[in-house]
Amino acid sequence: NPKGAVKDSVLLMGKSGSGKTSMRSIIFANYIARDTRRLGATIDVEHSHVRFLGNLVLNLWDCGGQDTFMENYFTSQRDNIFRNVEVLIYVFDVESRELEKDMHYYQSCLEAILQNSPDAKIFCLVHKMDLVQEDQRDLIFKEREEDLKRLSRPLECVCFRTSIWDETLYKAWSSIVYQLIPNVQQLEMNLRNFAQIIEADEVLLFERATFLVISHYQCKEQRDVHRFEKISNIIKQFKLSCSKLAASFQSMEVRNSNFAAFIDIFTSNTYVMVVMSDPSIPSAATLINIRNARKHFEKLERVDGPKHSLLMR
């Protein structure tokens, strides 16, 4: 049932129980929906409020493994679901015992994509990798990746191995977001100039809804490689607390004798984090710099036409 304009969507699909709901919850910092297993498949389209990267809407669909009623519903809604899709993210449970069936459902999704949104980008996540023994992970992932790439032809898919219990989930989604931004190199160059002008140690650009790192610049080696995910988790946790007070998070300044860090809204779809290790520079100076840079980066977004830039919708 077409309900007004169909928005451009990101499809998150996979078998029921493969971990999509948890994934969405974690990436987008919203509370886990009540136990959806009782209700059968996730029927999500009309209620999806999750937007990111502009006006992309995230839709979850259980694909395959459900009962006949859901199968029919899915088939009847197929064109609706697969039209105007920008990105398809398909989740495979690495522990699944029905590899044939999984591939079959995946292929039928691909057919639908080919028919309705042939320009969509395809990403495959081999999920729940923590359940595989550490020394086997690379091997198993390589196998799956080869199979998936083969099955996906003529479409191209990019594969990641993920688990919610290590940094791979965050990195995979950051890579996905990174690939969805067409002018990302230009963005990085501008970010580097900005950082060098204001003499910052590190500057990060986050996607606004998910705090996934879109781009970053650092002027020297930092010790902690997990800092992006940690900051993202901390801020998302803080946002959850703010929302309990019906407040919304706008900006943060953290300062001590060794450093000063500023997190602030940047453009309509991004947040910026600036880390200065010279605490003698007053906050006001850095904040003015950020404000001026904001105008510049917004101009950058407007330069590219609406078709090409995902940052502007």
Place this chain on the structure above:
Amino acid sequence: MEEDTKPLLVPVGGDESNYGIMNIQFNPEDFKCKRPFHVEPTNIVSVNDDMQRVTDEASAMNKRIHYYSRLTSPADRALIAPDHVLPAPDEIYVYSPLGTAFKVDSCTDGYGKNSSIVTIFMIWNTMMGTSILSIPWGIKQAGFTSGIILILVMGILTLYCCYRVVESRKMIPLVDTSNWEFPDVCKYYFGSFGQWSSLLFSMVSLVGAMVVYWVLMSNFLFNTGKFIYNFIHDINVTDIVPGTNGSNRVICPSATSGHTPQNRSVMFSSGNDTGFELFEEWWNKSQTVPFYLIAVLLPLLNLKSPSFFAKFNVLGTISVVYLVFLVTVKAAHLGIHLEYNWFAENDFFVPEFRILFPQLTGVLTLAFFIHNCVITLLQNNKNQENNVRDLSIAYFLVGLTYLYVGMIIFASFPSPPLSKECIEQNFLDNFPSDDIMSFVARIFLLFQMMTVYPLLGYLARVQLLRQFFGNAYPSIFHVLILNVAIVGAGVAMARFYPNIGGIIRYSGATCGLAFVFVYPSLIYMISLHRAGQLTWPALIIHIFIILLGLANLIAQFLL
């Protein structure tokens, strides 16, 4: 959501001096060991390359778990971390050299749950160990009366120094010391010299203990094997060493003018002559058995985590209790043989006061040693204000046990036929290998030592490799080289110098110098001086203690 009514900001811990992270969501009830690990505030605040105690992965996982727990209600198990993803907790083992290496149930948040009795028992259990085997020899070296006096005096002295160790953290102002062990305190006062020297002395005690263990294990394995062989082949062996006659035979293995005891035996049996000689050749206490142990123990040392062995802790207690029982039974059979000669030598007896008494003090330094881990052990005490009392009671019980075993063995050693000089450095050596009771004791001790040995090796490896390479298991080669070195030292000692009394007193006096005598007193004096409270009596007393420690060490080499 049910959590909506809970306050958002809950301070961590009830301790107002705790600068821990203001944790947004933790409920104090969650404290009791639900949190698997803890990120040090220094990870966030400090920019220098201090060796951090928590890896980057663990710290990232901590943040992840905090965040995920906000996303669900407590009833929903969807985002609870499964066991296999949690980083292994830093295994906390405490050991006392020659005592039991003990795995502490880490409730590192500082809220202890052990009653006083349990704490006292833990301290007793950790301190009690194989040095009990050398106490009778030590009393013999010092003389009966002076031996008893020395046990009491050393007990009180080491107790006082232990008390100083426990109190040393509290005198440090402005810093959160709740996680600190004594080496951290040394590092605070003496910088990296303190850190490295406490590592060095800790290594001395550990490696010394492991060498003693190897010698003892070879001894016990040899005797056990001999007993079993003789039992199977029904051989009635009479060792050609002097000893008493009768059913409770006590022997004097080193009667042949003082060199290392031979294992020759004259055999009266109906068995196979050549078979027995072959056995004697292949099963020799110092030549071959130490090498056989390598096959069993070297692989165990290479294990990444010896937590399996911590389960056998109870063997240590059983061994000590059995030894006390054995001593009592033997004394009941042998009777008391004491004669008081105050200073004069005698064929069968030793004078009450002897010039060799520093050998006893060296042994006692290691026998009463728990200073490297007493803080951790007392941390789990439910009522912290009773710490000093419980520590004193534990020391009293340990001293009592040593006194009992030492005195009884010394007193009941059958002196008219044998001389008191015959008391061996390992008193079980005074019983022949076919004696059932000591056979059982040797078996118990053998198994107990085999389970403690990998734990000691693990502790040595963790401390040494972490200090040098930052990683407790850098590669199999590093670990293998270290283990081969330690095992080699043990084998060499078992081969050439299997005198455990000697090894114990040298290593005891050395590591005791740092941890028992010098550091606690020096730190106390410095902290008093910084607080402007140093008085002349305190200064003199503690300098005297330091000099005693030095004298203890020097005397080991001179006498």
